[in-house]
Amino acid sequence: MSEPLVSARNVRKSFGSVEVLRGVDLDVYAGEVVCLLGPSGVGKSTLLRAINHLETIDSGVISVQGEFIGYEPFRRGYRELSATKAAKQRLATGMVFQRFNLFPHLTVLENIIEAPVGVLNRPKAEAVHEAETLLDRVGLGDKRDSYPSQLSGGQQQRVAIARALAMKPKVMLFDEPTSALDPELVGEVLKVMTDLAAAGMTMICVTHEIRFARRAADRVIFMHGGQIVEEGAPDVVFQNPSHPTTQKFLSDIHS
8 A cells, every 4th residue: 555645643632631632543545535523622623733733743743745744853853843844834735624714805816816826936827727717616616706705604615625725735624614604505515525525635524514424535533532433434434333432423413
């Protein structure tokens, strides 16, 4: 088997006296869609944020494409990267948050081209063409000149996905991207994510959307108490969960 695109080894993280991640090991391969499931507060989002160093870790290592994330070798150990180096490293990962975080004073098109032009120094005409292609891809080709306040929550989240894709990331990270949406808007975002999965995008998704995980994931991972307690193909795990925490989680959802 090829080397994993994303790898975590013995990752630990505490907030004060609370250990949120307790020795997590995870491998994600290119083209794979992995969904992180479990009750709130079990470390899913912390792990996701650690993968692109939005959250520091206390011990262990995380790598993307074989490169340690957030740290570099120093003497006999490691030291944290400078903010500039960490930001450059973060370009390999596209992050979509619960909230859309669009710039309210910029149009949809301007939001998408801001980083490709300002950070990657791409020619503006090239960035505009790519942005228009991405907007068509997420079903918003007619909204390029709209402002975020003129869009629904689902439309804003689709713009946020297009903005992340504009940086040509190696892996997309989704942190409960539908949790802030009204129920009737969830489907349009999940459709975009399902299309990305079908196109071969490597994705790690924190989600409570079981139907999406069943349909799009290659592997589902259940977390509890800061640890991975169960993982496997969706059909296997959902139909015959072996861990009591997974059984209770699925029972609560279907009750």
